[in-house]
Structures are given as structure tokens and as C-alpha cells.
Amino acid sequence: MKRIGRVYLVGAGPGAPDLLTLRAARLIGAAEVVVHDRLVSPEILALAPAAARLIPVGKAPRNHPVPQEEINRLLVRLALQGRMVVRLKGGDPYIFGRGSEEAAELHAEGIPFEVVPGITAAQGAAAATGVSLTHRGLASGVRYVTGHCRADAPLDLDWRGLADPDTTVVVYMGAANMPQIAGKLLEHGMPGDLPAMAIASATTPRERRLVSRLDTVADDATRAGFDGPVLFIIGRVVWLYREAPGEMVARLAAGAQREAACA
Known part of the structure; x- marks a missing residue:
């Protein structure tokens, strides 16, 4: 045999x-x-x-x-x-x-x-950028969602649940549909100035990063011409980005003060 x-x-x-x-x-x-x-x-x-x-x-x-x-x-x-x-x-x-x-x-x-099992893309991107997917005072939970459906069917996600600003949203394979995803999150109440990050080819020598906000991240990633797998992180935890501009650092400090007040 x-x-x-x-x-x-x-x-x-x-x-x-x-x-x-x-x-x-x-x-x-x-x-x-x-x-x-x-x-x-x-x-x-x-x-x-x-x-x-x-x-x-x-x-x-x-x-x-x-x-x-x-x-x-x-x-x-x-x-x-x-x-x-x-x-x-x-x-x-x-x-x-x-x-x-x-x-x-x-x-x-x-x-x-x-x-x-393997380290998933969200964990790799978080480790590479210093953006913790959960952080006391910034995010009490994290949700992974796919940016496309089988046979390219329309996305039918829990938009209301995803639009919770206390939750970090990580979008896999979302480059093509990010305008729709961002639009739906905005429509269901997620603030437009919520920080968002796009990471291409995370943890490799070809890694590229872009820090933006929810209402512009789709256009910004398109203009940047990201190639390869792109992951999007949406939420206040993006303020933790270790190369964040001064405005983000100030927002993080304010968030830490709110956390201390609630402790």
C-alpha cells in the first residue's frame, strides 16, 4: 500500500x-x-x-x-x-x-x-511600531476584521459595534475597501479625527508606515502607493506610536491623566 x-x-x-x-x-x-x-x-x-x-x-x-x-x-x-x-x-x-x-x-x-500557529499580522505590526493594541485609558478591547469577503461580496460587518471608540479596530486585507470601511465607521459614529495607521509589509525590510486619521487614512494610503500586504489600525492606541508627532504625544498625556483620574 x-x-x-x-x-x-x-x-x-x-x-x-x-x-x-x-x-x-x-x-x-x-x-x-x-x-x-x-x-x-x-x-x-x-x-x-x-x-x-x-x-x-x-x-x-x-x-x-x-x-x-x-x-x-x-x-x-x-x-x-x-x-x-x-x-x-x-x-x-x-x-x-x-x-x-x-x-x-x-x-x-x-x-x-x-x-x-503563527504570530498574526496585528501582533507583528504592534510590536514593530510600538502601538499596543490595548492600553488602559485608551482601549479596553481589540477587534480583528477582514477587509474583503468571499468572492468579493459586499462587506457586511457589525458597523455599530466596531464604531466603539474604546475598541481598537484592526483591518486585515483592507486596502481596496478602506474607503468603504472608513465611511461606514464614520456613519455609525466613530469620530473622524480618531487616529489611524496603515502598515505595509510589517516586520520586513520593506515595511512602510503611515499615521493619519480615520476620515483621511484611505486617501492617504492610496497616495502613498503602499505595495504588498497592508494592515490598518484604527483607535486611540495609535497615539502610542513611538515616532508620533508632538500633537499625538500631548493627546496621550491627556489620556494618561484621564486614566489616573478613573483609577
Whole structure:
């Protein structure tokens, strides 16, 4: 009987190779086949063996050259060939990575698999910029949302809940739809002068940052011509940006005074 291979659904983290988990790095270094997303950095792909087969299946906004159903079937076919397959995803496989859909397909077909978590993009961007996603007196919670839906369907998010100024909102994959997202948040009461940040290619040598405000961040990011994966952080915690202008530092100090008054 032919040996069935194994599939590892691996989180590649936010981009920097030294932010991989030890387990992820070991598996990439031993892979026979690496099926990878567009968001995986070239520095991480370089860790695969020279003989490994690299198969790109990445998606871009309004451009899905390899449909998810075909990716699922590809993983099954490779495992049935007896391959050791690393399915490499930016960030964490189970945070907007569709890893659970692939896991369900592998389980249904009787393919052995394991999930290896990764540092997600929001955590990487926060660490790189010094913007804590929660901070006493500034944000009591954080919500991760996706900036696009399956088959580019219209966004249908909990706009009223997201518009809470005490909550940090992190938008993944939102570059194309950020005008709509910002508009909906403004429509549901989020203040236009709330600070917002766009981070492209976080934690990599290509990282770029832009500090703005909710009512202008979409236009500002477009004018800046950000390339690669872009993450948006919206909320008062952006005042924590370590290279913030003086006005933001003053606002942070005022926020700290309010916190002390409520302590």
C-alpha cells in the first residue's frame, strides 16, 4: 500500500524569518512541497530546501488565480502522492487564513495533518511600531476584521459595534475597501479625527508606515502607493506610536491623566 503523506498548515508569521516559531522553521526546512500564499515573504520561502517544490497559490484583491476549492484538492493530491507538504500562510492559519476550510477537507479525505500557529499580522505590526493594541485609558478591547469577503461580496460587518471608540479596530486585507470601511465607521459614529495607521509589509525590510486619521487614512494610503500586504489600525492606541508627532504625544498625556483620574 502506498504511503500517505502529511500536511502541515503552518503560520509564517508577519514576515520576518526570526518571528517564525521554531517548529515552523523546522518544518519549512524539511518540506518536500511548500504551497504558499502571496503574503509569505521571500526571506521565509528561502528557508525551504533547494530541492523542494514551491507552489504559489496566493490571492490578491479581485484576483483569485487558484480558487480555494482547488487549493484544498491540491493538498489532498500531494499527500496521496506520499509528500511531506507545508501549507504556508502569512500570519496564523486560523486568523483570516482559511486554514479551517483546508483542515476540514483534509479530515474528510482521511489525510493526516497538523496545525502550526503563527504570530498574526496585528501582533507583528504592534510590536514593530510600538502601538499596543490595548492600553488602559485608551482601549479596553481589540477587534480583528477582514477587509474583503468571499468572492468579493459586499462587506457586511457589525458597523455599530466596531464604531466603539474604546475598541481598537484592526483591518486585515483592507486596502481596496478602506474607503468603504472608513465611511461606514464614520456613519455609525466613530469620530473622524480618531487616529489611524496603515502598515505595509510589517516586520520586513520593506515595511512602510503611515499615521493619519480615520476620515483621511484611505486617501492617504492610496497616495502613498503602499505595495504588498497592508494592515490598518484604527483607535486611540495609535497615539502610542513611538515616532508620533508632538500633537499625538500631548493627546496621550491627556489620556494618561484621564486614566489616573478613573483609577
